[in-house]
Amino acid sequence: MSGRRVVTAVNATAAIEGIVPGMGLADARALDPALLVEEADFIADAAALAKLAAWCDRFSPSVTSCGADGILLDITGCAHLFGDEAGLARQVRARLARQGIEARAAIADTLGAAWALSRFGSGVAATVPRGELWPALSDLPVAALRLEPELVALLERLGLARIGELYPLPRAALAARCGDGVALRLDQALGRAAEPLSPLPPKPLLWSRRSCPEPILTAEAIATALRELLQHLTRRLGEEGLGARRLSLAAYRIDGRIERIAIGTAFPSRDTRHLWRLFEEKIEQIDPGLGIEDLVLTAESVEKLAAAQLGLDGETARNDSADLAALVDRLANRLGMRALARPVLRESHIPERAVRFVAPLAEPQTPTRWNALQLRPVRLLPWPEPIEATAPIPDDPPLLFRWRQRAHRVRHADGPERIAPEWWRRDSPIGSGASAPESRDYYRVEDEEGQRFWLYRAGLYRPDSAPRWFLHGFFG
Amino acid sequence: MGEAADTARQERLADLRRYLAEAEGFGQAAAVLPFGAPAIDAALPWQGLPLAGLHEIENAGPAEEGGAAETFLAGILARLAPARPVLWCLRRADLHAPGLALIGLEPRRLVLLRASHERDILWAMEEGLRSRALAAVVGEIEALSTAASRRLQLAAESAGVTGFVLHRSAGSAAASAAVTRWRVAALPSVPVAREPGIGRPRWRVELLRCRGGTQAAWDVEACDATGIVAVSAALADRPALRQISAAG
Numbered sequence: 001m002s003g004r005r006v007v008t009a010v011n012a013t014a015a016i017e018g019i020v021p022g023m024g025l026a027d028a029r030a031l032d033p034a035l036l037v038e039e040a041d042f043i044a045d046a047a048a049l050a051k052l053a054a055w056c057d058r059f060s061p062s063v064t065s066c067g068a069d070g071i072l073l074d075i076t077g078c079a080h081l082f083g084d085e086a087g088l089a090r091q092v093r094a095r096l097a098r099q100g101i102e103a104r105a106a107i108a109d110t111l112g113a114a115w116a117l118s119r120f121g122s123g124v125a126a127t128v129p130r131g132e133l134w135p136a137l138s139d140l141p142v143a144a145l146r147l148e149p150e151l152v153a154l155l156e157r158l159g160l161a162r163i164g165e166l167y168p169l170p171r172a173a174l175a176a177r178c179g180d181g182v183a184l185r186l187d188q189a190l191g192r193a194a195e196p197l198s199p200l201p202p203k204p205l206l207w208s209r210r211s212c213p214e215p216i217l218t219a220e221a222i223a224t225a226l227r228e229l230l231q232h233l234t235r236r237l238g239e240e241g242l243g244a245r246r247l248s249l250a251a252y253r254i255d256g257r258i259e260r261i262a263i264g265t266a267f268p269s270r271d272t273r274h275l276w277r278l279f280e281e282k283i284e285q286i287d288p289g290l291g292i293e294d295l296v297l298t299a300e301s302v303e304k305l306a307a308a309q310l311g312l313d314g315e316t317a318r319n320d321s322a323d324l325a326a327l328v329d330r331l332a333n334r335l336g337m338r339a340l341a342r343p344v345l346r347e348s349h350i351p352e353r354a355v356r357f358v359a360p361l362a363e364p365q366t367p368t369r370w371n372a373l374q375l376r377p378v379r380l381l382p383w384p385e386p387i388e389a390t391a392p393i394p395d396d397p398p399l400l401f402r403w404r405q406r407a408h409r410v411r412h413a414d415g416p417e418r419i420a421p422e423w424w425r426r427d428s429p430i431g432s433g434a435s436a437p438e439s440r441d442y443y444r445v446e447d448e449e450g451q452r453f454w455l456y457r458a459g460l461y462r463p464d465s466a467p468r469w470f471l472h473g474f475f476g
Numbered sequence: 477m478g479e480a481a482d483t484a485r486q487e488r489l490a491d492l493r494r495y496l497a498e499a500e501g502f503g504q505a506a507a508v509l510p511f512g513a514p515a516i517d518a519a520l521p522w523q524g525l526p527l528a529g530l531h532e533i534e535n536a537g538p539a540e541e542g543g544a545a546e547t548f549l550a551g552i553l554a555r556l557a558p559a560r561p562v563l564w565c566l567r568r569a570d571l572h573a574p575g576l577a578l579i580g581l582e583p584r585r586l587v588l589l590r591a592s593h594e595r596d597i598l599w600a601m602e603e604g605l606r607s608r609a610l611a612a613v614v615g616e617i618e619a620l621s622t623a624a625s626r627r628l629q630l631a632a633e634s635a636g637v638t639g640f641v642l643h644r645s646a647g648s649a650a651a652s653a654a655v656t657r658w659r660v661a662a663l664p665s666v667p668v669a670r671e672p673g674i675g676r677p678r679w680r681v682e683l684l685r686c687r688g689g690t691q692a693a694w695d696v697e698a699c700d701a702t703g704i705v706a707v708s709a710a711l712a713d714r715p716a717l718r719q720i721s722a723a724g
Contacts, residue, residue, distance in 0.1 A: 321609075323607055323608045323609030324561060324587075324607070324609035324610075326607070326609070327563075327603060327604060327607040327609050327610070328587075330603050331589060331600055331603060331604075334596075334599070335589070335591055335596055335600065339589055339590050339591060340587065340588070340589050341587075341588050341590075342583075342584065342586060342587055342588065343573035343583045343586055343588065344583060344584070345573060345574060345577065345583055351572075351574075354573075354574050355572070355573045355574065355583070357588075360587050370574045370577040370578055372578060372701060374574075375578065376572060376574040376575040376578060377543065377572055377575045378543055378546045378547050378550065378571070378572055378575035378576055378579075379542055379543055379546060379570045379571065379572060379575070380570055380571075380572035380575070381570060382568075382569065382570060404540065406538070411664065412664075412665065412667070412672075412673055412674040412675070413673060413674065414673040414674050444674060445674075446664065446665055446674050448664070449537075449662065449664070450661075450662035450663040450664040450665065450677075450678070451537060451541055451543070451662045452543065452662060452665075452674065452677060473572060473575070474541060474542055474543035475543050475547075475575070475677070476543045476544045476545075476546060476547020476548065476550075476575075476579075476662075476677065476679075476698055476699070
């Protein structure tokens with residue numbers, strides 16, 4: 001069979017001519033010499049299908065591609081947004097048609113039934129009411145049960161062409177003839193056997209969707225729609241006792257592209273105004289292209305959030321930490337979380353290590369008091385800077401030093417305060433690397449104008465080598 | 477006749493000043509933080525620093541050698557009540573929390589924000605001033621434009637959060653909507669009882685601009701552990717100082 005070229009897919013026009021998948025290319029050409037043939041590219045098909053599945057997540061938060069030619073939507077709890085189930089199927093097909101994609105749709109209680117009806121049903125769109133699976137499936141060919149081709153051939157040889165013909169057969173006889181596969185598939189289609197839609201059922205997502213009667217183009221129109229979506233979603237969050245940590249807005253353009261923006265919060269929130277302000281900054285990032293037809297707001301991450309306490313005046317009680325969280329969210333949303341920090345004093349004598357930075361909303365620490373005997377500058381250079389210093393007497397502060405082209409004559413000095421290296425730490429900034437750990441002798445000095453500096457001499461005084469001096473900070 | 481008319485005029489002027497002060501939100505009822513140094517408080521129309529407003533503080537020396545203005549400011553922040561957090565927006569991360577803690581400004585009250593552009597700092601300051609979560613917002617700005625100062629002043633008035641613009645060096649005298657502008661310069665310390673070493677640190681604090689007030693200057697002892705400055709006893713009653721700055 002090698003070298004035989006086979007039709008893998010056909011469009012509606014070719015189907016009318018009688019060309020079907022599985023037919024040899026030569027036979028197809030014989031039916032219509034003008035047939036337009038494209039090489040099959042399964043990898044590109046799979047990629048396109050995955051993209052289309054992503055595009056479909058405007059209809060339901062749970063979408064997967066299904067086989068090589070299908071997309072499966074779990075529409076539990078979604079249909080009411082589109083009127084009813086039939087309305088949803090109509091909208092899906094209409095939206096796909098606008099993309100130039102012909103599609104068949106089926107809605108049923110089981111994956112098996114939806115699969116069967118979408119591929120073998122008589123109409124382009126089928127909706128099976130609850131409890132009517134048996135009659136709906138009975139006329140379909142057995143191939144609609146997602147069986148291996150050999151099993152289909154076996155059933156047909158046995159004279160069992162339609163699914164309905166399997167209904168009266170004793171299960172044991174069916175299993176004895178065809179193995180467990182047929183019985184299982186039949187049970188799955190009829191809802192007698194459970195079939196999870198995906199290995200892990202997704203957590204119930206909270207989302208809110210808005211379809212635009214006319215494609216929208218302006219930031220104002222997006223803003224108006226987003227405000228409505230937020231109001232709806234925060235109400236839902238309130239009903240569930242939840243707050244959002246992460247929200248994303250997907251804007252579906254009429255050209256099939258999807259624009260997304262997302263915001264995050266430090267604490268769960270369902271405050272419409274606060275969430276709106278976070279989004280407000282980012283709306284301009286959405287490129288509407290030729291227009292946006294759908295907007296979907298999804299709470300991607302939620303956490304429990306108790307109902308707000310009401311004060312006696314009916315207003316929400318003031319809450320400083322919530323106000324601070326709201327402010328931090330706004331600042332971090334624009335400047336990045338790393339732009340914000342809270343200093344925490346640390347028990348280390350090494351000036352560079354005396355402060356640790358924690359997240360701005362970290363749990364409040366017990367107040368740490370700095371030992372008042374250890375005078376520290378208010379400005380500390382990130383790295384000590386070498387200075388030229390004239391210090392004629394060993395173990396005395398310099399009389400004169402020069403830093404950044406400015407000479408300072410020292411009038412008064414305090415010190416030294418010897419700060420020894422933390423030899424037990426490998427990453428100690430003092431004496432790190434290959435050199436031996438070095439202590440520092442710090443001096444507080446005041447120049448003629450009254451400016452007060454923090455200087456140190458690296459290492460102990462040695463008569464045989466010139467001392468190295470550094471400037472490290474400024475006092476008030 | 478001239479004298480009576482003069483008195484009437486003075487009274488009318490005083491009335492107008494009071495009216496303007498109240499219209500601007502700095503009436504007697506508005507929240508004020510006294511310095512605790514009578515000489516300074518007396519020079520301010522509000523007997524202290526009005527809290528719902530913007531204040532500018534600058535260092536006298538070159539930008540890279542600050543310290544005095546930061547410490548003066550930290551002393552004010554340490555005494556703000558209630559002790560809500562302070563948002564301090566800076567461009568260089570060289571603020572040292574242990575040094576501030578020695579003046580009474582607890583590190584846990586500090587929320588530091590580092591931004592590389594001044595426009596981001598202005599934006600963050602405005603956001604902070606409109607938030608009710610903070611006691612004060614500090615922004616390190618080189619040159620504050622008149623328009624930016626107006627925006628910040630309005631934001632500070634609206635939520636009652638105190639705004640401080642910290643200039644690391646002197647200069648940039650653009651018209652400003654800020655309520656006050658201060659300059660702080662280090663002065664040689666006064667030796668303590670012939671002991672060697674650095675004595676009590678001192679500053680020259682100048683009130684360069686004050687809405688409804690006049691310029692003034694004081695030599696003070698730098699903030700103590702509770703953030704309070706003291707006008708040097710030996711210099712407090714020298715009227716010459718005020719004349720110097722009024723002339724300059």
